Amino acid sequence: MSDHSTTGRAVGAHMRTGALKAGERVQLTDYKGRRSTITLAEAGQWHTHHGVLHHDALIGQPEGIVVTNEGGHQYQVLRPLLNDFVLSMPRGPTVVYPKDSAQIVQLADVFPGAHVLEAGVGSGALSISLLRAVGEHGTLHSYELREEFAEIARANVDAFFGDAHPGWQIHQGDAAVVPTDIERPGSVDRVVLDMLAPWDCLDMVSTVLAPGGVWVSYVASVTQLSRLAEAVRDSGGFTEPEAHEIMLRTWHLDGLAVRPDHRMVAHTGFLLSVRRLADGQQPLALKKREKVSEPAAEDTAAWAGTSWQAGQETADQGPVWDEANLGTRTVSGRKARRVRSHAQSIAEAAQEVPDGR
Numbered sequence: 001m002s003d004h005s006t007t008g009r010a011v012g013a014h015m016r017t018g019a020l021k022a023g024e025r026v027q028l029t030d031y032k033g034r035r036s037t038i039t040l041a042e043a044g045q046w047h048t049h050h051g052v053l054h055h056d057a058l059i060g061q062p063e064g065i066v067v068t069n070e071g072g073h074q075y076q077v078l079r080p081l082l083n084d085f086v087l088s089m090p091r092g093p094t095v096v097y098p099k100d101s102a103q104i105v106q107l108a109d110v111f112p113g114a115h116v117l118e119a120g121v122g123s124g125a126l127s128i129s130l131l132r133a134v135g136e137h138g139t140l141h142s143y144e145l146r147e148e149f150a151e152i153a154r155a156n157v158d159a160f161f162g163d164a165h166p167g168w169q170i171h172q173g174d175a176a177v178v179p180t181d182i183e184r185p186g187s188v189d190r191v192v193l194d195m196l197a198p199w200d201c202l203d204m205v206s207t208v209l210a211p212g213g214v215w216v217s218y219v220a221s222v223t224q225l226s227r228l229a230e231a232v233r234d235s236g237g238f239t240e241p242e243a244h245e246i247m248l249r250t251w252h253l254d255g256l257a258v259r260p261d262h263r264m265v266a267h268t269g270f271l272l273s274v275r276r277l278a279d280g281q282q283p284l285a286l287k288k289r290e291k292v293s294e295p296a297a298e299d300t301a302a303w304a305g306t307s308w309q310a311g312q313e314t315a316d317q318g319p320v321w322d323e324a325n326l327g328t329r330t331v332s333g334r335k336a337r338r339v340r341s342h343a344q345s346i347a348e349a350a351q352e353v354p355d356g357r
């Protein structure tokens with residue numbers, strides 16, 4: 001285990017450079033570009049239908065070597081980068097993709113030393129990017145409803161840094177209510193939410209976020225985006241919401257055949273960002289907003305899937321904002337427990353990685 005407080009190196013730095021060590025994750029790429037990630041163990045073996053690869057052939061070697069297994073198959077060996085780690089780590093709920101995490105860190109202007117509040121934690125993918133951005137002098141308080149998810153996240157984050165990050169705390173409970181017992185009013189610099197119903201957190205964010213502080217929400221559907229934007233506007237106290245979508249297209253590079261790849265991750269989510277105004281202040285009524293009509297009950301019912309009849313002033317019953325209605329993946333308790341023990345075994349190995357170059 002690394003003691004970063006005595007080595008003077010940033011937490012996790014010992015797992016990003018130097019010779020490969022037992023306990024570390026490494027990424028093996030075969031001649032078809034297929035990637036597999038394994039955890040190195042002394043005398044360990046990696047079995048595939050192409051043969052056996054002995055971990056000892058990698059331990060002590062530099063990154064970037066090409067090794068041959070007993071079956072004569074070759075693999076290029078590199079440490080996973082943050083992006084690779086997140087996409088190969090054990091996952092409970094869906095993770096925030098690296099393209100979105102990068103934009104969240106930028107949009108929210110997460111700075112070294114910042115105090116950031118995050119919910120929900122899920123598998124901990126976004127937590128890793130936020131912790132990197134706040135550094136050891138910053139703090140990240142992450143709130144999560146489900147205990148198994150909090151444990152998966154803890155194991156993934158510990159595995160990434162090889163140690164507990166000194167600035168990180170996970171709190172279990174409803175992010176709409178628990179943070180106000182823990183955070184001092186106006187003490188949070190940035191809030192980042194990735195949960196089904198972020199508008200439930202409006203009062204909490206209004207209480208804990210400092211004037212000028214940034215609140216970024218990641219939501220999967222336009223119905224959530226719209227509901228959140230209108231709730232924030234109605235509350236006053238925040239700047240005009242801005243919405244973003246990040247599309248990342250990879251390219252095929254082969255001689256003269258240089259073009260976008262045929263396939264891409266076409267949709268992940270939307271980002272909504274606002275800033276907190278000083279207490280008692282109301283946002284400026286932007287001129288362009290005056291031209292925009294309020295959605296009629298008929299329109300609201302159409303996008304929310306609720307019933308409406310001519311002459312009715314409001315749509316019947318609001319929609320139920322659950323995973324089934326939003327078409328997001330649900331995770332059974334059994335699956336969450338299986339992922340948790342996988343993530344914890346990787347984290348235990350990472351904590352044994354020596355801090356030597």
Ligand SMILES: C[S@@+](CC[C@H](N)C(=O)[O-])C[C@H]1O[C@@H](n2cnc3c(N)ncnc32)[C@H](O)[C@@H]1O
Binds near residue numbers: 125
């Ligand atoms: C999509 S996941 C978050 C994924 C995470 N951002 C990542 O990158 O791995 C959404 C999480 O929000 C949690 N959640 C939903 N409502 C919540 C609430 N009111 N308070 C705290 N967590 C909540 C869920 O349990 C789930 O773990």
